[in-house]
Amino acid sequence: MIYAQNLRHRLLDIESLHIGGGHTAIIGPNGSGKTTFLKLCAGIELPHHGTLTISGKEPRAVHTGWVGEVPDNNLVFRTVYDEVASGLRFRRTPVDDIEPAVLGVLSDMGILHLCSRTSHTLSGGEKVLVACAAALALSPELLILDETDTHLDRKAAEILETIIRKRPAPCILQCTQDMDTAARADRVVFFEGGRPRYAGTPKEVFFHLSETEMYPSLWRIAECI
Amino acid sequence: MYLKADRLTLSHGEWNLRADGVFGQGVHLVTGPVGSGKTTLASALAGIFEPASGRINRDGILHLTLSMQFPEYHVTxxxxxxxxxxxxxxxxxxxxxxxxxxxxxxxxxxxxxxxxxxxxxxxxxxxLWDAVILDEPFAGLDCREKKRVCAAIEEGNHPLIIIFTHEQAVLPAADVIWEIEEGALVCRGKVPEAIPAWKGAPRYLTRATEEGAQPKNIRLQDATEALCRMHA
Structure with missing residues (x-):
C-alpha cells in the first residue's frame, strides 16, 4: 500500500520500503526519523528526493487522518462537537448526517460527555482522544497516529486501540514508544538513524531487539511464566 | 522534610479534585485516568495553581521545581x-x-x-533540589531514555520526588503509590504492600501478580524476578 523508493529527506534515507495495509507500528529511538517519515506519508512535507506513493497515489491525493503527539496542536475549533464535526463540514457532508456521525464516534470512544466542552478546558489526554475522534469521523484511507498514546492512561489507550479495530482505516501507521502496543500490530518497522532497519511481523522485528529495552514488557513476563 | 496537601480542593468550573495527604522523603508515584487532574495537582503542589480551598505546607523544602509535561514550556x-x-x-x-x-x-x-x-x-x-515534581516525565522518550531517567531518579540526589505518570513499561523503583480516583487523591500505601491495591498498575505488574508473584517493587525487572523466584 505504501511504497518508498530512494527516499531522501532531512535525516531520512530509505532505499526501498513497502508497507502493506492494516495496522503498522513505527518504532525507534528519539530522533530516528519516525515523525519525518509520517509527515511525508501524510503529505505534510514533500520529499527532497525519491518517490513515496500510497495506493499508487501521491500522499496529498490520499484522504488521511492525522493525530500528532502535541495535544494543543491537534485542536482548532472552540467546542469538542465543532472540532469533531469540522472535517465533515469541510467535506460538505449533509447537515442531517453530521450530528449522528459526531455523536456516534464520540460515543464509541467513550467521550460523549465531552461533547459540549470547550477545547481549552480539556486535559492533555482528553484533547488527544478528541483529535482521534475528529480523524476517525472522516473514515480516512490512511490513519496516522504519531505517539498519540504518549498522553493516554492505560484505559484510554485500550479504548483507542479498540476503536481503531472497530473503525479500521485501510491503512494505519502508529508511531509508539509502547512496545506492548507495537507487539499487537500486524507489522512493525524499526527506524534507526533515518533508516528502516527492521521491518516485518512483531515476532520478526522484536527477535532482533530481544536484548534491548525495546522488547515488549508483556513478552518478557510471558517468558517467565 | 515533607510536602503536605492539607484538605486541598482544586477547581476548574464544575470540576473538582480533593487532596489530603503528606508526601514525605522518597519517590512517590501518582497515577490516574485522563482528565482526573494529575497536571492540576502537580501545578498546585508546585505553587503555580491556586487551590479553591485548603493549603499546601512545605516543611524543610527550600528548593522545589516542577517539570511540565511539554518541554517547550521550559525553553529559554x-x-x-x-x-x-x-x-x-x-x-x-x-x-x-x-x-x-x-x-x-x-x-x-x-x-x-x-x-x-x-x-x-x-x-x-x-x-540539586529538595523536591522535584515531574509531570509525565516519560512522555515522548524512547525506552532507552526512559531507563536513563529512571536511573537518575533512583540515584537519590533529590530527597523528595513526586512523579505524575501513566507510563506502562518503564518505571523507577518507588516508595509510595497514590491514585486519583473519583475526584480525590487516594494513598495506596508503601511499596510493595501497595501493589495489589494499585488499580492503575502497569500491565506487566498486573500480569505478574495475577500469576501469584509478589514483586519487591514496581519495575519490570522486579516483576520478572518475582516470577523467576516462583518458578525456581
Whole structure:
C-alpha cells in the first residue's frame, strides 16, 4: 500500500520500503526519523528526493487522518462537537448526517460527555482522544497516529486501540514508544538513524531487539511464566 | 522534610479534585485516568495553581521545581548551549549525558520532541533540589531514555520526588503509590504492600501478580524476578 523508493529527506534515507495495509507500528529511538517519515506519508512535507506513493497515489491525493503527539496542536475549533464535526463540514457532508456521525464516534470512544466542552478546558489526554475522534469521523484511507498514546492512561489507550479495530482505516501507521502496543500490530518497522532497519511481523522485528529495552514488557513476563 | 496537601480542593468550573495527604522523603508515584487532574495537582503542589480551598505546607523544602509535561514550556535559550547554560550546567558534559553530543549550536526548538525532553530532564535533574515534581516525565522518550531517567531518579540526589505518570513499561523503583480516583487523591500505601491495591498498575505488574508473584517493587525487572523466584 505504501511504497518508498530512494527516499531522501532531512535525516531520512530509505532505499526501498513497502508497507502493506492494516495496522503498522513505527518504532525507534528519539530522533530516528519516525515523525519525518509520517509527515511525508501524510503529505505534510514533500520529499527532497525519491518517490513515496500510497495506493499508487501521491500522499496529498490520499484522504488521511492525522493525530500528532502535541495535544494543543491537534485542536482548532472552540467546542469538542465543532472540532469533531469540522472535517465533515469541510467535506460538505449533509447537515442531517453530521450530528449522528459526531455523536456516534464520540460515543464509541467513550467521550460523549465531552461533547459540549470547550477545547481549552480539556486535559492533555482528553484533547488527544478528541483529535482521534475528529480523524476517525472522516473514515480516512490512511490513519496516522504519531505517539498519540504518549498522553493516554492505560484505559484510554485500550479504548483507542479498540476503536481503531472497530473503525479500521485501510491503512494505519502508529508511531509508539509502547512496545506492548507495537507487539499487537500486524507489522512493525524499526527506524534507526533515518533508516528502516527492521521491518516485518512483531515476532520478526522484536527477535532482533530481544536484548534491548525495546522488547515488549508483556513478552518478557510471558517468558517467565 | 515533607510536602503536605492539607484538605486541598482544586477547581476548574464544575470540576473538582480533593487532596489530603503528606508526601514525605522518597519517590512517590501518582497515577490516574485522563482528565482526573494529575497536571492540576502537580501545578498546585508546585505553587503555580491556586487551590479553591485548603493549603499546601512545605516543611524543610527550600528548593522545589516542577517539570511540565511539554518541554517547550521550559525553553529559554535560543541555542542548545544557551539552554544548558541557563540551568548553570557545563555544556559538553550535559550534552553527553543527554545523548546530544555535537548539537550545542542547534536551535533548541528544532530538536525533536523526544530530544528536547531528554535535554530538559537532563538539565532539571542535573541540578540539586529538595523536591522535584515531574509531570509525565516519560512522555515522548524512547525506552532507552526512559531507563536513563529512571536511573537518575533512583540515584537519590533529590530527597523528595513526586512523579505524575501513566507510563506502562518503564518505571523507577518507588516508595509510595497514590491514585486519583473519583475526584480525590487516594494513598495506596508503601511499596510493595501497595501493589495489589494499585488499580492503575502497569500491565506487566498486573500480569505478574495475577500469576501469584509478589514483586519487591514496581519495575519490570522486579516483576520478572518475582516470577523467576516462583518458578525456581
Amino acid at each position: 535559550g535560543f541555542l542548545v548551549k544557551d539552554e544548558i547554560r541557563s540551568w548553570h550546567l557545563p555544556v559538553a558534559e550535559t550534552l553527553r549525558q543527554a545523548g546530544l553530543d555535537g548539537r550545542q549550536n542547534a536551535k533548541t526548538l528544532t530538536l525533536s520532541r523526544g530530544e528536547l525532553k531528554r535535554l530538559h530532564l537532563t538539565c532539571l535533574l542535573g541540578n
